Amino acid sequence: MSTATDTAGVDTHTDHDEHHPSDGTYWKVGAILGAITLAEISTYFIADPPYDHELAPLLIGSLLVMMVAKFAAIGAYFMHLKFDSPILRWAFIGGLVLAVGVYLVVLATFAFWDQGYEASLALLT
């Protein structure tokens, strides 16, 4: 948090400071995150591994949704992205989107040319 001192007639105010959540909100978000984590862990007791179970699409889908929900809640509330300047949000989201995009392409590339990869690996060994 930066100070809001108005020195030399300059508006140095960063407008997020007053809008950070209260401790009560942090407790609520923490409780929700804890509950989601318990729900995630419960899937292990339903099916391990989840992809061998008849409910595999539901289990894996819900695990991914819960993962994204936790990620978003921590980013929005604990890291104050919901309340801070949009420039910070975009600095992070930019990196995140770039990372996800680049590595999806990498993963797709390996999947498409997997046969070639295996063949070249066999040649090397």
Place this chain on the structure above:
Amino acid sequence: MTDTAATPTEHSAPGPTPDEMDGVDLETWGMGTNNATGVSNNKLGMWLFLGSDCLLFGALISTYLLMRHRGTGLGPQDVFDIPFTSVSSFVLLMSSMSMVFAVSAISRGEHQRLRLWLLVTSLLGATFIAGQFYEFTAFYNEGLGYTTNLFASAFYSLTGFHGVHVSVGIIMLMSLFFMSLTGRLSQERAETVEIVGLYWHFVDIVWVLIFTIVYLIP
């Protein structure tokens, strides 16, 4: 951005003129708030670092996803102890909560409470690292060394890098704790705690991804 090389007559960029900046102490002026963006430079720098760190972990997670079923020998299903890792994950999640209370405490000028929450966060982080050390030792004793197969190399690299991040976070937290103890962390420097907090939460959200992708959907 203010052009620092410009003379007062040439000054046309938004923000204060060099004359207006005379005698301004940047340390008490939001530690270098950029007037064009209204955002602290330090904070923006940390966010850009975190954005770039996404690429590092993206590379490690992608490598793991590609390598986990290649090679022979022990695989994820043979070694993972989900109940144990679940407890570790919960501990790290709770450390994120204690970190927000530390940031909240210094913004109110409650230094004793700040030190308490910093200590709690460090201890929870250390517990997580101890759990990871135990897990690595157990895997090694089961025959999964770093070079046993591609899964092992990718797994140890990914979780090891994350562990290093947590360890660096603990060092930063303890530095803040001792700075506060010696009176060098005033309420005006609350942003420093917030920036360390951002790093800590980032380490936590990376684990949220690792826990699901690596452990729960092996």
